[in-house]
Structure formats: structure tokens, C-alpha cells
Amino acid sequence: MTTTSVPVPTATTDAKRKIFGMIQAFWQSQCLYVATRLGIFNLLHDEGAQSAETLAEKTDTKVDRLYVVLRALAHLDVLEERADRIFAPTEASALLVTNRGPSIGHFAMHITEPVQWDAWNQLEAALHTGEVAFERANNKSVYDFCQDDPWSGDVFINAMSFLTDHAVNALLDVYDFDRFHTIMDVGGGQGGLIGSIVKRFGCKGMLFDVPYVTATAPAYLEKLGVAADAIDIIPGDVFEAVPTGADAIVMKYFISAWNDDDARIILKNCRAALAPHGKIVLLQAFVPDLDEPKVAPDGIMPGLFAVQIMVSVPGGAWRTRQQFKKLFEECGFKLEKQVDTGTNLSAMEFGLA
Ligand SMILES: C[S@@+](CC[C@H](N)C(=O)[O-])C[C@H]1O[C@@H](n2cnc3c(N)ncnc32)[C@H](O)[C@@H]1O
Missing domain, CATH: 1.10.10.10 (Winged helix-like DNA-binding domain superfamily/Winged helix DNA-binding domain)
Structure with a gap:
């Protein structure tokens, strides 16, 4: 033949x-x-x-x-x-x-579970209406859904912890957190990041998140080998107030979960909680500008991830460095430092203007 x-x-x-x-x-x-x-x-x-x-x-x-x-x-x-x-x-x-323990399997399940799938099914409609596709599909926000559904909630929390574990060592190797006395992770999930910072640098930690998430933190931190008194675990709502007492706030993949108006409220609450010499360390993947590489060293493509965030997170917006800088400046901060880590995670450090 x-x-x-x-x-x-x-x-x-x-x-x-x-x-x-x-x-x-x-x-x-x-x-x-x-x-x-x-x-x-x-x-x-x-x-x-x-x-x-x-x-x-x-x-x-x-x-x-x-x-x-x-x-x-x-x-x-x-x-x-x-x-x-x-x-x-x-x-x-x-x-x-x-x-x-937390693995990329949890992240795979969170990102591809049927409710997310249903959300993507609404992408075209949501482009026309401006709605959050996840809410159009499921009649509630992804956070409310995860809070109400035990399996999805557990998978979500573990997925977030995996993402933290994945990037955290590379971050701690290059970032000088030892300058700070008390560091608070706002929207810090189960405490993977703040637990690792406290263990590595010996500073005092604070963990702030919604109650159903902070409730899972003590067991998680114990597994991480963090002493029970090393981190104050504070449940609450960032839109009401941010606890005082930290000279640095870290926020990892947190501001990117909110639209500009919500982000401004959060940043103003953080500003009110910080001492005059306080810093905010924004930890994120940044959507590349035209002349920047499109894929992060670990394979994550921030410009594509931005679509997932837009689909599923109310007001969620992954932004470029310039967009974050402008947002922080509008809220009384000034950019003082930028650090890349070798994963998708980079840092922008802001002081009070
Ligand atoms: C995208 S996750 C990031 C979690 C963690 N920083 C990380 O990188 O793994 C956003 C976090 O914000 C928390 N969150 C959502 N709404 C909040 C609110 N109103 N006040 C405080 N935390 C909130 C969620 O529970 C979740 O842990």
C-alpha cells in the first residue's frame, strides 16, 4: 500500500x-x-x-x-x-x-469541578452582561459556594494551601522578611505562608481570614510544626476592619480577588491598621506587559489565569504591575521595592506615602 x-x-x-x-x-x-x-x-x-x-x-x-x-x-x-x-x-x-496533604490534585479539582465548568459555560453571556460567570451559573459567589459545600470547601482550602507551599520556599529564599517584628497575612487562608515566614524568620505572626477558613488553621499550622503561640489567628471581615499590631502586611493572591472599588476599601482599611513605618508586601503573579514573558517560570500563564479569575471570582482581576502600582498609590501607598522569585509569585513592597 x-x-x-x-x-x-x-x-x-x-x-x-x-x-x-x-x-x-x-x-x-x-x-x-x-x-x-x-x-x-x-x-x-x-x-x-x-x-x-x-x-x-x-x-x-x-x-x-x-x-x-x-x-x-x-x-x-x-x-x-x-x-x-x-x-x-x-x-x-x-x-x-x-x-x-495539599497537592496540585486539589488545585486541579477546584479549578475543574462542575460548578467551575458551569461558570465557563456562561463566559460568552457574561462578556455581554458584565456579570461574574460563576454567579450567573450557580446563583452564589465562589466563596459562598465553597463555604456551603463541604467537599468544595475542603478542596478549595487545600488548593490554596498547595499554591502557597508551591511558591513559598522560593519566596523566602529571596525576600528579607527578617526586617519585620510582626507580620500579618490578610486573607491568609489556613496560614501556610505566615506559618512558613514565622518558622524561617522567628518573627511574630498574625493570620486574618473569614471564620470558616481560620477555624481550620490551628490544625494546619500544627502539622506545619508552628508553635501554637507564634501566630494570632483572627477571624473577621476585611471590609469591616483590619486588625492592628503588625508592622508588615502580606497579601498573597488576595487583592486580585477583588475589583478596584473593593480593593480600595481593603487598602484603606490596611492603611488604617498599619504603623507609619509599616509596609504592605503584595505577593502575586503579575499579568505581563507587552514586552514581558507570557509564561511564568513554573508554567503558569498569568494572562490566561486572569480569565479564570474573571470567570469565577466576584470582581476578581489579575493586574499588571503598573495597574497595581496605580491602585496602591490612589490609596496612599508608594512602591518601594520589587522582587521576582522564580515561580509565578513576585513581590511588590509598598510603604505609606
Ligand atoms: C484567593 S484566596 C488566597 C488565600 C491565600 N492568601 C493564598 O494565597 O493561598 C483568598 C482568601 O481571602 C479570604 N477572604 C475572602 N473574603 C474575605 C473577607 N471578607 N475578609 C477576610 N478574608 C477574606 C478567603 O477566605 C481566602 O482565604
Whole structure:
């Protein structure tokens, strides 16, 4: 048999491969979601390689259906497929294990769970109406949803802790937090960042977040090996007031969760809480300007992440460095320092103007 093919200019072929890849990307993330949620990666890493039949039995799924998903994950190098439909874990699947603490598996599940999926389904409509797509789809904010739904809440909290763990060591290696006596993490989740800062630099810590999140902090901090009296855990609402007593406030992926009007209220409350020599350290990925690299060193693409934030977070906005600088200046701060860390996380430090 002879095979003939019509030559296609390389540029067109490459562009087409790229578009095919983009189209298939949502299938990939849904396969990851389903396998993570079913606990396939936990089973393989706890018990070793096993057949599709065994995995189907343990996850109460139809084997012939599950096999199609597992095979696709093997083609994506997330699993290894051996003869007789045996699947083995890989380096990539190890990252997706969710029963040994916060992992990228929690982040995968949070970002691709059905309510997020429903939100993306509303993107086009939301572009016309200006609504938050998540709220249009689910009739409540993503924060309220996570608070009301125990599984989603747990996954969200662990996803945030994973993102912190992922970037925190690289940050602490380059940032001189030892200048500060008391550091408060506003919107600090379970306390992964402030716990690590306190452990590394020996300063006093404060953790401020909404009550359902701070309630989970003591157990998390204990696991991190942080002494119980090292961090004051303060539940509250940043729109009402920010606790006083810190000479530095850190905010990681917090201001980016709010629109400019809300961000101004938060920054004014922070300004009122800070001593005159106090600083705010903004920790974020920044959307690149035209002349900046589009992909962060760890593979995160801030310009694409900005779409996810717009889809799911009320008023959420990832911004460029210039946009953050302007926002802070409007609220009485001045930019004093910028630091990149080698992950998606960079820092902008502001003092009182
Ligand atoms: C995107 S998460 C970032 C969490 C953490 N800084 C991190 O990087 O992992 C935003 C955080 O803001 C908290 N938050 C939301 N509304 C808040 C409010 N009104 N007052 C205080 N914290 C709030 C959420 O509970 C959540 O922990």
C-alpha cells in the first residue's frame, strides 16, 4: 500500500497542531479532574500498579468506560499503561495524590469541578452582561459556594494551601522578611505562608481570614510544626476592619480577588491598621506587559489565569504591575521595592506615602 500526502507549509502545520492542542486541553483537564476525584492516583500510589478492572471495582465505575479515561491519561504520560490493562503510577501522578496533604490534585479539582465548568459555560453571556460567570451559573459567589459545600470547601482550602507551599520556599529564599517584628497575612487562608515566614524568620505572626477558613488553621499550622503561640489567628471581615499590631502586611493572591472599588476599601482599611513605618508586601503573579514573558517560570500563564479569575471570582482581576502600582498609590501607598522569585509569585513592597 502506498501512502500519499499533500505537503503543507510547516508554519500552517505547527499552527494547526497548536490549535488542536488548545481544543483538546479541556478534555485533558476533565480526565485529570475525574481521575483525581475518584482517587485513582491515591489508589495507585498507596497500593501500586493495578488493573482497570480492580480500579473500576474500587471506584464503583464501569470498567470499559473508566479504561478509556485511564488510557488517555497514559497517553498524556500521567499514568503508565502496561499489558492487560494494568496501570502504574508515574512521577506526574505522584503530584496528584490528595490523601497526603495539599497537592496540585486539589488545585486541579477546584479549578475543574462542575460548578467551575458551569461558570465557563456562561463566559460568552457574561462578556455581554458584565456579570461574574460563576454567579450567573450557580446563583452564589465562589466563596459562598465553597463555604456551603463541604467537599468544595475542603478542596478549595487545600488548593490554596498547595499554591502557597508551591511558591513559598522560593519566596523566602529571596525576600528579607527578617526586617519585620510582626507580620500579618490578610486573607491568609489556613496560614501556610505566615506559618512558613514565622518558622524561617522567628518573627511574630498574625493570620486574618473569614471564620470558616481560620477555624481550620490551628490544625494546619500544627502539622506545619508552628508553635501554637507564634501566630494570632483572627477571624473577621476585611471590609469591616483590619486588625492592628503588625508592622508588615502580606497579601498573597488576595487583592486580585477583588475589583478596584473593593480593593480600595481593603487598602484603606490596611492603611488604617498599619504603623507609619509599616509596609504592605503584595505577593502575586503579575499579568505581563507587552514586552514581558507570557509564561511564568513554573508554567503558569498569568494572562490566561486572569480569565479564570474573571470567570469565577466576584470582581476578581489579575493586574499588571503598573495597574497595581496605580491602585496602591490612589490609596496612599508608594512602591518601594520589587522582587521576582522564580515561580509565578513576585513581590511588590509598598510603604505609606
Ligand atoms: C484567593 S484566596 C488566597 C488565600 C491565600 N492568601 C493564598 O494565597 O493561598 C483568598 C482568601 O481571602 C479570604 N477572604 C475572602 N473574603 C474575605 C473577607 N471578607 N475578609 C477576610 N478574608 C477574606 C478567603 O477566605 C481566602 O482565604
